[in-house]
Amino acid sequence: MEIEKVEIRKLNIDDYHELKASMIVAYEGWPGAHWSESHIQALLRTFSEGQIAVFVNDILVGCALSISINYDHFGDDHTYKEITGNYTFTTHTPKGNVLYGIDVFIRPEFRGFRLGRRLYDARKELCEKLNLKAIIFGGRIPYYHKYSDELTPRMFIDKVKYKEIYDPTLSFQLANDFHVKRILKSYLPGDTESKEFAVLLQWDNIYYEKPTGKKPGYKSIVRLGLVQWQMRPYKTLEDLFEQAEYFVDAVSDYKSDFALFPEFFNAPLMAQWNHMSESDAIRELAVYTERIRDKFSELAISYNVNIITGSMPYLIGEKLHNVGYLCRRNGTWEMYEKIHVTPDEVKCWGLYGGEEIKVLETDCGPVGILICYDVEFPELSRILAEQGMKILFVPFLTDTQNGYSRVRYCARARAIENECYVAIAGSVGNLPKVSNMDIQFAQSVVFTPCDFSFPTNGIKAEATPNTEMILVVDVDLDLLKELHSYGSVRNLKDRRIDLYDLRTIARDYIVE
Numbered sequence: 001m002e003i004e005k006v007e008i009r010k011l012n013i014d015d016y017h018e019l020k021a022s023m024i025v026a027y028e029g030w031p032g033a034h035w036s037e038s039h040i041q042a043l044l045r046t047f048s049e050g051q052i053a054v055f056v057n058d059i060l061v062g063c064a065l066s067i068s069i070n071y072d073h074f075g076d077d078h079t080y081k082e083i084t085g086n087y088t089f090t091t092h093t094p095k096g097n098v099l100y101g102i103d104v105f106i107r108p109e110f111r112g113f114r115l116g117r118r119l120y121d122a123r124k125e126l127c128e129k130l131n132l133k134a135i136i137f138g139g140r141i142p143y144y145h146k147y148s149d150e151l152t153p154r155m156f157i158d159k160v161k162y163k164e165i166y167d168p169t170l171s172f173q174l175a176n177d178f179h180v181k182r183i184l185k186s187y188l189p190g191d192t193e194s195k196e197f198a199v200l201l202q203w204d205n206i207y208y209e210k211p212t213g214k215k216p217g218y219k220s221i222v223r224l225g226l227v228q229w230q231m232r233p234y235k236t237l238e239d240l241f242e243q244a245e246y247f248v249d250a251v252s253d254y255k256s257d258f259a260l261f262p263e264f265f266n267a268p269l270m271a272q273w274n275h276m277s278e279s280d281a282i283r284e285l286a287v288y289t290e291r292i293r294d295k296f297s298e299l300a301i302s303y304n305v306n307i308i309t310g311s312m313p314y315l316i317g318e319k320l321h322n323v324g325y326l327c328r329r330n331g332t333w334e335m336y337e338k339i340h341v342t343p344d345e346v347k348c349w350g351l352y353g354g355e356e357i358k359v360l361e362t363d364c365g366p367v368g369i370l371i372c373y374d375v376e377f378p379e380l381s382r383i384l385a386e387q388g389m390k391i392l393f394v395p396f397l398t399d400t401q402n403g404y405s406r407v408r409y410c411a412r413a414r415a416i417e418n419e420c421y422v423a424i425a426g427s428v429g430n431l432p433k434v435s436n437m438d439i440q441f442a443q444s445v446v447f448t449p450c451d452f453s454f455p456t457n458g459i460k461a462e463a464t465p466n467t468e469m470i471l472v473v474d475v476d477l478d479l480l481k482e483l484h485s486y487g488s489v490r491n492l493k494d495r496r497i498d499l500y501d502l503r504t505i506a507r508d509y510i511v512e
Contacts, residue, residue, distance in 0.1 A: 003113065003301050004057055005331040008122050011051040011063060016040055018060035019053070026062075026105040029142070029193055035065075035103070039087060043067070043102070046092045050099065052122045054106070054115050062106035064119040066126075068096035071136065076181055076200060080138060080188045099127045101137030114304050120176045121304070124203065133208050138187045138198035139178075143167040145193050153183050153197045170199060178203045220478040222364045222391065224423050225251030225259045225305070226444040230468035231429035231437075234268045237288055241295050247470060252303035254472045257364050261310035262427040262442070263322075263372050263397040266292060271433040278348045278436050283320060286313040293325045293333065300327040306362055310395040310425070311338060311371045319352040322371060324395060326360045334360055338371035339380060348436045357504055359387040365477065368420075372396035375424075376410045378417060379502060385418035385492065386502075390477050394424040397440065404441050412458055415447040417491050419483050421460070421475045422447040428466045441466060446473045451487045453479045 011019070016037050023034035043051050043065055050066040067084070069091050074083060083100060085091040101123070106116045127135050144156050147165065157180060159165040174180075178201040187198035227247045234240045244261070251259040269288060273281035289312040300307045311324040322338035322345070337354025345351040357380055359366040368384035368391070375381065375394045384392065394411050398404040407424060415422040426442030443465040448454040463471045484492060 003298070003331060005055075006115070006118075006301050007055040007058075007330060008118055009053060009055070010048060011040070011044065011053040011065075012048075013037075013041055013044060015053060015060050019063060022060055022062065022107045023105060025107050028108070030191065033190070042089050046089045050126065052119060052126075054119055056110060056113075056115070061110045062104075062115055062119060064104045064123055065102040066123060066135075066137075067092040067100050067102060068130065068132065069093060069098055069100045070096050071098040071100070071133075077184075079184070079186060080198075083138075097133050099123065099130070099132050099135045101135060113302050116172060117176060118304055124205075127203075127205050128207050131208060131211070132205060134205055135178075135203040136181075137201060138184050139173050139201045140169050140188065140191060140194045141167055141197060141199055142169055142191075142193040144195055144197060148195050153195075153199075157183070157199060173199075173201050176203075220476055221474050222258070222477060223254065223256045224391070224421075224446060224471075224473045224475060225254065225256035226423055226425040226446070226463065226471040226473070227251070227259060227261050227265075228425060228442060228444045228463045228467065228469050228471065229262050229265045229310075229427045231268055231427050231431050231440055233271060233431075233433070237269065237291065240266060240269060240292075244296070245299055248299045248303050248305065248307065250470055251472065252305045256305055256472060258306045258308060258362075258367075258391075258393070258423075260308045260393050260423055260425045261395060262425050263311040263324075263395045264313075264437070265310045265395075265427055266312055267397075267427075267434055267437045268431055270435075270437065271431070274433050274435060279320075279350050281435070282313050282349045283315065286315050286320065288312075289314045289323070293327070296325065297327040297331065297333050300329045300333075301331050304329050306364070308369060308393050308395065313349070313351075316352075320350055321352055321354060323354070324369065324371065326362070326367075326369065328362060330363070336360065336369045336371075338374060340373045340377055342373050344436075357383050359384050359389045365390055368392045370394050372398070372407060375414060375422075376406055378410075378414065381414045381418050381420075382502060383504060385420060389418070390420050390480055391475065392418070392420055392422045394422060396424055396426045396442070398426060399439050399441060401441055404443070408443070408445065411445070412447045415458060416449050419449055419480055419487070419490075419492055421480075423473070425471075428468060444471050446471070446475065448475070449480075449483055449487070451483055451489075453482060 027033040052064045054062045160167045160170050181200040184198040270281045273284045296307045296309050307327040309325045314323040327333045341351040366388040368389035396407045411422045423446045425444040427440045430439045431437045445462040446460040448460050450458040461473045
């Protein structure tokens with residue numbers, strides 16, 4: 001199954017027939033275990049916000065159903081029938097303190113793409129948005145029937161917890177930060193696979209605040225994953241993909257929202273054309289660019305992380321450009337270009353500069369991406385800041401420390417000037433068999449503005465120089481809002497636009 005598009009949205013009644021078909025397949029070992037249309041109508045009428053579906057290529061393949069309850073009225077010793085009000089959902093209350101999970105499922109052929117994790121993450125976001133204490137539900141243990149003759153439910157749960165036994169439902173829930181509260185007997189009559197046992201599971205909302213009459217705030221933390229890439233020989237494109245997926249997997253394990261790769265990270269593949277001129281070799285490398293983009297788009301979906309692919313050579317007509325892609329975790333992608341090319345890139349490769357300066361929309365807000373040399377031109381990031389950019393990503397490639405210093409100190413200045421975060425990621429190591437790409441020097445960093453809410457030196461975190469690694473960093477977008485209005489200095493507000501302005505000629509865009 002080729003996944004081209006993934007969408008998470010609220011369920012509506014028009015989706016029912018696809019919902020029913022998916023449930024029948026998902027609960028193949030439990031005949032008749034699907035909701036009637038009247039049940040779904042009742043859930044949507046009662047709490048439409050809590051019914052979340054995942055669509056792949058516009059087809060419903062999974063769902064998460066829930067209600068909000070006052071958990072103190074039920075306690076830990078309850079049945080599914082009791083918690084749902086005999087399946088009428090009259091137990092739901094807008095004044096509840098817990099989000100209670102009614103159902104979660106994914107069609108079998110779509111398991112392995114981490115779609116279930118997306119549904120759980122959407123539930124967690126809803127729990128935080130509604131300022132509820134926790135998510136609680138009774139989880140099935142469908143593999144228990146295989147071990148029930150030799151293991152008690154408690155023994156089974158312990159073995160699953162320590163990965164001595166695998167259970168598709170419980171193992172997944174434990175991996176998603178739920179903890180076991182207790183065992184429930186006769187929780188779900190008819191669930192022969194679980195022997196009618198269930199595990200009461202809970203995820204605690206660490207952002208919960210006791211009601212004070214004010215509207216609860218929203219979570220503004222965005223997690224960045226920077227890949228400090230080691231240049232090493234790769235015989236095939238598949239070898240490169242294997243290393244790239246390793247890093248995407250690692251960044252995803254830390255639940256990062258973005259993975260940032262360096263400029264020309266795919267340069268090792270040019271070794272096979274080292275007998276050619278430098279300009280011919282890089283044009284051969286450009287043949288791989290669309291295949292690499294498609295692979296990253298697939299990884300973004302599978303690992304649920306927005307991937308900034310660094311940059312790669314790309315032929316637009318007869319002209320060679322330096323481009324990259326924002327591969328969003330919903331399956332869409334968008335290209336960005338290097339605007340300014342260095343004298344060496346023109347001399348050795350014949351590169352042309354791009355012509356479009358734009359912010360890119362993501363599920364974490366608008367971001368900007370400038371490739372290496374571009375960050376040394378303050379006009380570009382200022383235009384992006386005027387368009388709403390709060391995080392600027394800079395994939396770079398530098399060979400010497402003085403070259404790296406130019407990128408580093410200019411990126412650091414851009415964070416202050418534009419009241420934004422700036423993340424830079426580069427490559428390390430050497431490529432003795434690739435002309436014009438012999439050595440690399442890098443230290444990946446996340447820079448911040450310099451004010452009381454931020455580190456005094458404007459450095460949120462930095463990698464070890466010239467060492468292959470990842471750097472995972474949380475940035476708080478709300479701090480930027482406070483800085484803009486109440487900072488010690490206000491660089492964006494205090495500009496003298498009565499004396500000067502900034503414009504892009506290609507689109508006659510004037511910053512005022």
